[in-house]
Amino acid sequence: xxxxxxxxxxxxxxxxxxxxxxxxxxxxxxxxxxxxxxxxxxxxxxxxxxxxxxxxxxxxxxxxxxxxxxxxxxxxxxxxxxxxxxxxxxxxxxxxxxxxxxxxxxxxxxxxxxxxxxxxxxxxxxxxxxxxxxxxxxxxxxxxxxxxxxxxxxxxxxxxxxxxxxxxxxxxxxxxxxxxxxxxxxxxxxxxxxxxxxxxxxxxxxxxxxxxxxxxxxxxxxxxxxxxxxxxxxxxxxxxxxxxxxxxxxxxxxxxxxxxxxxxxxxxxx
Amino acid sequence: xxxxxxxxxxxxxxxxxxxxxxxxxxxxxxxxxxxxxxxxxxxxxxxxxxxxxxxxxxxxxxxxxxxxxxxxxxxxxxxxxxxxxxxxxxxxxxxxxxxxxxxxxxxxxxxxxxxxxxxxxxxxxxxxxxxxxxxxxxxxxxxxxxxxxxxxxxxxxxxxxxxxxxxxxxxxxxxxxxxxxxxxxxxxxxxxxxxxxxxxxxxxxxxxxxxxxxxxxxxxxxxxxxxxxxxxxxxxxxxxxxxxxxxxxxxxxxxxxxxxxxxxxxxxxxxxxxxxxxxxxxxxxxxxxxxxxxxxxxxxxxxxxxxxxxxxxxxxxxxxxxxxxxxxxxxxxxxxxxxx
Numbered sequence: 001x002x003x004x005x006x007x008x009x010x011x012x013x014x015x016x017x018x019x020x021x022x023x024x025x026x027x028x029x030x031x032x033x034x035x036x037x038x039x040x041x042x043x044x045x046x047x048x049x050x051x052x053x054x055x056x057x058x059x060x061x062x063x064x065x066x067x068x069x070x071x072x073x074x075x076x077x078x079x080x081x082x083x084x085x086x087x088x089x090x091x092x093x094x095x096x097x098x099x100x101x102x103x104x105x106x107x108x109x110x111x112x113x114x115x116x117x118x119x120x121x122x123x124x125x126x127x128x129x130x131x132x133x134x135x136x137x138x139x140x141x142x143x144x145x146x147x148x149x150x151x152x153x154x155x156x157x158x159x160x161x162x163x164x165x166x167x168x169x170x171x172x173x174x175x176x177x178x179x180x181x182x183x184x185x186x187x188x189x190x191x192x193x194x195x196x197x198x199x200x201x202x203x204x205x206x207x208x209x210x211x212x213x214x215x216x217x218x219x220x221x222x223x224x225x226x227x228x229x230x231x232x233x234x235x236x237x238x239x240x241x242x243x244x245x246x247x248x249x250x251x252x253x254x255x256x257x258x259x260x261x262x263x264x265x266x267x268x269x270x
Numbered sequence: 271x272x273x274x275x276x277x278x279x280x281x282x283x284x285x286x287x288x289x290x291x292x293x294x295x296x297x298x299x300x301x302x303x304x305x306x307x308x309x310x311x312x313x314x315x316x317x318x319x320x321x322x323x324x325x326x327x328x329x330x331x332x333x334x335x336x337x338x339x340x341x342x343x344x345x346x347x348x349x350x351x352x353x354x355x356x357x358x359x360x361x362x363x364x365x366x367x368x369x370x371x372x373x374x375x376x377x378x379x380x381x382x383x384x385x386x387x388x389x390x391x392x393x394x395x396x397x398x399x400x401x402x403x404x405x406x407x408x409x410x411x412x413x414x415x416x417x418x419x420x421x422x423x424x425x426x427x428x429x430x431x432x433x434x435x436x437x438x439x440x441x442x443x444x445x446x447x448x449x450x451x452x453x454x455x456x457x458x459x460x461x462x463x464x465x466x467x468x469x470x471x472x473x474x475x476x477x478x479x480x481x482x483x484x485x486x487x488x489x490x491x492x493x494x495x496x497x498x499x500x501x502x503x504x505x506x507x508x509x510x511x512x513x514x515x516x517x518x519x520x521x522x523x524x525x526x527x528x529x530x531x532x533x534x535x536x537x538x539x540x541x542x543x544x545x546x547x548x549x550x551x552x553x554x555x556x557x558x559x560x561x562x563x564x565x566x567x568x569x570x571x572x573x574x575x576x577x578x579x580x581x582x583x584x585x586x587x588x589x590x591x592x593x594x595x596x597x598x599x600x601x602x603x604x605x606x607x608x609x610x
Contacts, residue, residue, distance in 0.1 A: 002360070003390045011387035015373065018380045022418065095370030098336055099434070103388045104359040110388070265338045268284060268331065 003105045005113055013117035020121075030122065031129040034071040038133075041067055057197055060222065065137045069149055069221055070194035072130040076123035076153050077160060077192070077214040078185055083119040084164035085184070087111055088172045108257040112165055119161070123153055149221050155242050156217040162249025163213070169256035173263050187212075194218045216241045272348045274442055274474035275310035275333060279342035282328050282498075302328040304498040305342065310476055310491070312441075315468045317489035318478045321603050325498040326478035327366075330446045333476070334364050346442055363435030365445045368428035368452070374420040378409055378430050381419055382437060389438040403433040408459060425456030432460060436467075443467065443475045449484060461488050482596035492595070496603045509598050517567045518597050519560045521574060522551070522587035529581060530556075540577055541570055547600055555586060561597055 091097035134142035191209035287295040310316040331337035335355040349357040407429040449457040494502040
C-alpha cells in the first residue's frame with residue numbers, strides 16, 4: 001500500500017498526542033516553562049537595572065509581557081529545532097529509525113514530515129501558554145497580539161525546519177552519536193535578541209543573528225509589543241527575510257538529506 | 271514463479287575506524303559479505319544460520335533495503351531491492367531487534383497504531399488489523415495490549431515486534447533473531463506462530479538464528495553462513511546426511527578448575543579425533559561433545575572414561591547419538607570438518 005504525506009502526518013500527530021496523554025507532567029512543564037524563564041530573566045535583570053531602564057532601551061511599553069512573549073517564542077523555536085533536528089538521533093536511540101526507514105516512501109519524507117505535528121503542537125503550546133499572562137496585563141488586546149505573534153512563529157517555523165533538517169542530515173552521517181542541535185540551541189538563544197537588544201552584541205554576532213529565523217520573529221514581536229502601531233514596512237522586511245530563509249534552508253536541506261540517506265545506506269550506520 | 275527472496279553474489283565491505291589514542295584512528299576494511307547467494311521459495315520457512323559476526327544481519331539489511339550492497343543483487347517477490355526499494359518495503363514485514371524499536375511511553379496498541387499509520391492503514395481497517403495481530407501474537411490474552419511498552423517483558427517485546435511485522439499483512443516476513451533471549455515458552459509460541467503463518471497463510475518467512483534447535487524444528491531450508499560466505503545450503507535432512515558418517519558422543523562431566531584449561535586440546539590429542547566441543551552447563555558441569563566415525567564410538571567412550579577417571583573428572587552421563595544440525599554447524603563453522 002503506497003504511503004501518502006497525510007499518512008505520515010497522521011502518524012506523527014497520533015504519536016505526539018499519545019505521548020502527551022501518557023506524560024501529563026510534560027504538558028504541565030510546557031505550560032509553565034515560559035513563566036519560569038521570564039521570572040528568572042526579570043529577577044536576574046533587576047540586579048543590573050530597573051524595568052524602567054529596560055523599557056527605555058527596548059522601547060516596549062510592558063517589559064514583563066515582552067519577556068514572557070519572548071520566552072514563549074524562544075521556547076517554540078527550540079522545540080522545533082529539538083523535534084526536527086534531533087529526530088534521526090532520537091529514533092536511532094530508540095531503535096525505531098530502521099522501521100521509519102522501512103516505510104514505503106522516501107526516507108527524507110518520513111524524517112521531515114513525521115516530526116512536524118509534534119513541532120507544531122509544541123510551538124503552539126509555547127505561545128498559547130503565555131496568553132493568560134497577556135490577558136492579565138493587556139486584556140483581550142494582549143491576547144490578540146499574541147495570536148499575531150503565533151502566526152509569525154508559524155511562519156518562522158518554515159525556515160527553522162529547513163535548518164533543523166540540515167542538522168538532522170549531519171547527525172545521520174556522523175558515526176558518533178553527536179547531538180549537533182545541542183550546539184545550535186545556545187547559539188540561537190544568544191543571537192535571537194529576545195532578552196536584550198541585539199545592538200549590545202559584538203558586530204560578528206549581530207551579523208550571525210541574521211541567518212537565524214528566530215531573530216526576525218523576535219524583531220517582529222518587538223514591533224508589535226511596543227504597543228504602538230507597528231511600522232508596517234519594517235514588519236514586511238522581517239516577513240521577506242523569513243521567506244528568503246525558508247527557500248534557502250529548505251533547498252539545502254532537501255539536498256543534504258537525500259545525500260545523507262545514500263551515505264547512511266552505504267555505511268550501514270543505522 | 272520466481273523465488274520469494276533471491277540473493278545473488280552479495281558483497282559488502284564496511285570501513286571501520288579503530289581508535290589508537292584520543293585523536294589517531296586507523297582505517298580498517300571489514301568484508302562482511304563475500305558473494306552471498308541463496309533463494310527462498312514462496313511459503314517456506316528459511317533459516318539463515320551462522321555464528322555472531324558471520325554476516326546474517328548485513329544480509330537481512332540488504333534484503334530489507336536498509337543497506338546498499340557493494341556488488342551483487344537481491345530481489346523480493348521479483349522487486350529489486352535497490353531499483354524498486356519502495357515496492358520491496360510494501361511486501362515485507364521486518365523485525366530487526368526484539369529488545370527495542372518502539373516508543374517507551376506508548377502502549378503496545380498505540381505503538382502498533384502509529385506504525386500502522388506509517389504503512390498507510392487508517393480508520394476501521396487499522397483498528398481491525400491492530401486487534402487481529404494483538405490476538406494472533408497473544409498479547410491480548412496476556413492483558414498487555416494497553417500496557418506501556420516500558421513495562422513489557424522481553425517475551426512481550428518479541429511478540430509486539432512480530433505483531434508490527436504482520437500489521438500490514440505482508441506476504442514476506444524477514445526476522446532477525448526473533449527468539450533471541452526469550453524464555454523457552456515465549457520462544458516456542460513465536461516458533462509455532464511462524465510455522466502456522468507459513469503453512470496456513472502461505473507467508474514466506476526468512477529467519478536468522480544461531481539456535482540450531484530452532485532451525486531444525488521449523489525451517490524447511492537452511493543456509494549456513496560463516497565469515498561472509500554461504501558454506502552449506504539445503505534442507506535440514508540434506509545437511510544431516512552430509513555428516514551421516516559422524517556419530518556424536520556426549521558426556522556430562524565435572525572438570526576440576528585446576529585442570530580445565532587445555533582439556534580440549536588434550537582430548538583431541540588423546541583420541542586423534544576430528545571435533546570436540548566443551549559447553550558449560552548448569553551446576554558447574556560441562557558437556558563434552560565429540561564427533562566420531564561410525565564404529566569408533568565405543569573406542570572413544572572407553573578411552574575418554576579411562577582418561578577422565580585418571581584425571582579425577584567426575585562423569586554424570588554418557589550418551590551416543592546421531593548427528594544434529596548443531597553438530598553440522600559446529601563442524602562447518604570451525605572449518606575442521608569436511609562435511610560441506
